[in-house]
Amino acid sequence: MKPCVLVTKRIYPEAIDFLRQHTELDYEATDEGLAPAALVERARGKQGIVSQLTDRLSADVIAQLDPSVRAICNVAVGYDNIDIAAATKKAILVTNTPGVLTDTTADFAFALLMAAARRIAEAHEFAHSGRWTRWTIDLLVGQDIHHRTLGIVGMGRIGQAVARRGLGFSMRILYADSRPVELDFPAEFVSKETLLRESDFISLHVALNESTRHLIGEAELKAMKKTAILVNTARGPVVDEAALAHALKNNWIAGAGLDVFEQEPKIHPELLDCRNAVLAPHIASASVATRSRISMMAVQNLVEAVEGRRPPNLLNPEAVALSGA
Numbered sequence: 001m002k003p004c005v006l007v008t009k010r011i012y013p014e015a016i017d018f019l020r021q022h023t024e025l026d027y028e029a030t031d032e033g034l035a036p037a038a039l040v041e042r043a044r045g046k047q048g049i050v051s052q053l054t055d056r057l058s059a060d061v062i063a064q065l066d067p068s069v070r071a072i073c074n075v076a077v078g079y080d081n082i083d084i085a086a087a088t089k090k091a092i093l094v095t096n097t098p099g100v101l102t103d104t105t106a107d108f109a110f111a112l113l114m115a116a117a118r119r120i121a122e123a124h125e126f127a128h129s130g131r132w133t134r135w136t137i138d139l140l141v142g143q144d145i146h147h148r149t150l151g152i153v154g155m156g157r158i159g160q161a162v163a164r165r166g167l168g169f170s171m172r173i174l175y176a177d178s179r180p181v182e183l184d185f186p187a188e189f190v191s192k193e194t195l196l197r198e199s200d201f202i203s204l205h206v207a208l209n210e211s212t213r214h215l216i217g218e219a220e221l222k223a224m225k226k227t228a229i230l231v232n233t234a235r236g237p238v239v240d241e242a243a244l245a246h247a248l249k250n251n252w253i254a255g256a257g258l259d260v261f262e263q264e265p266k267i268h269p270e271l272l273d274c275r276n277a278v279l280a281p282h283i284a285s286a287s288v289a290t291r292s293r294i295s296m297m298a299v300q301n302l303v304e305a306v307e308g309r310r311p312p313n314l315l316n317p318e319a320v321a322l323s324g325a
Contacts, residue, residue: 003306007299008055009033011075015051015295022303023048038139040064047306050245050298051082059086070323071305075298078103080208084316091322095313097294099157101285106161108284109233112257113201115278116144116229119255122275141189143200143227143254145169151199151259153192153215154206154234155181162203163187174199196223201231205236216240221247233284236261245270248277259284 004024007016010031019025026042028034033054034042040061043049048071052056062083071093072082079096081281087094092124115121119142126140150166152159152175157302163173164185180189202224206212211314216230217240224230230253232239241262247253248271255276261267264282271277285291301311310320 003229004045005048005050005302005306006039006042006046007050009044009050009052011050011298012295014292015299018296019050019299019303021304036061043069047071048073048302050302052076053078053081055081057082057087059083062090062092064084065090065092071095071302071311073298073302073305075294078207079315080235087241088316088322090320091319093305093311093319093323094315095298095305095311097297097301097313098313100293100297101290102157102161104114104287104290105158105233105284106165107253108259108280108286109158109162109203109231109257110165110204112233112259112278112280113203113229113231114145114255115230116255116276117145117201121278126318143229145171145201145231147171148200149174149198151175151195151202152187153177153195153202153204155183155187156205158233159203159205160185162205166201192220193223196220197225199228200225201229204234204238206234206238208237213237214240216244218243218246221252224253226251226253228253229257230255233259241268241271245274245277248274 155175166204174304176192176195259280304311
């Protein structure tokens, strides 16, 4: 008999085809997904769940999951939507999809950096408005990128990929992390304070946890150059949005490029008023190839887990002994 699994929200069709070959599938084929109570109910009798970032699998929700659930497989690199400790306590294996979206996300982070520096969103709007009547020497002038200093906060896979793109623009690379990282390219390990003070562009690539929540707030924004541009493709709560909006409106920094927000899909209303902020709706990994691959990786993790094998992208290996996987 095939194991029964639940997919909480629409994913790429090739992943669903794969699951149908290996499992009995309960598929919520909508973009709205399932509220917590509905998710708990639909998970009854299931051995696994394919979740997405909008599924809030808190300790309370996980405590209510049917004992049959062996695995929760997230369609994302980040997993701050899942209480890992609670899942481990119930011997539920949790997986993510690392590596597959590194270059796609790095491309987009650098696109935001360039768009904010060269005022691309403003230029696009201006060109479409009919207000462009003449060329002038200072029309929509912005900041150079080449030969400037790029500060990376969090030198993991994506941070390193962004740094490599910066090297293509002859940028000096600084990075701040919990410890120095072994790299195959030139970059300087510095304190966060030095990075904030010396960088022309700051790109955030940290996981969300209690130590990184509001990592960038009023004090950090005041420490940056007035010409600095902040880029966030990590998680929204890493930045204090109210403080950032105030900084942008009062010219503490020159601009920002943001793909993530504190209370998605809501965006702080004052940020929406900042013409020097380039905003995107959490699409850094949104290429056709990458979104297809992360869907496939998540369901492959799930099949491995529900068939009794150790999934390759396991986040809580201590749950293996408890689960018997």
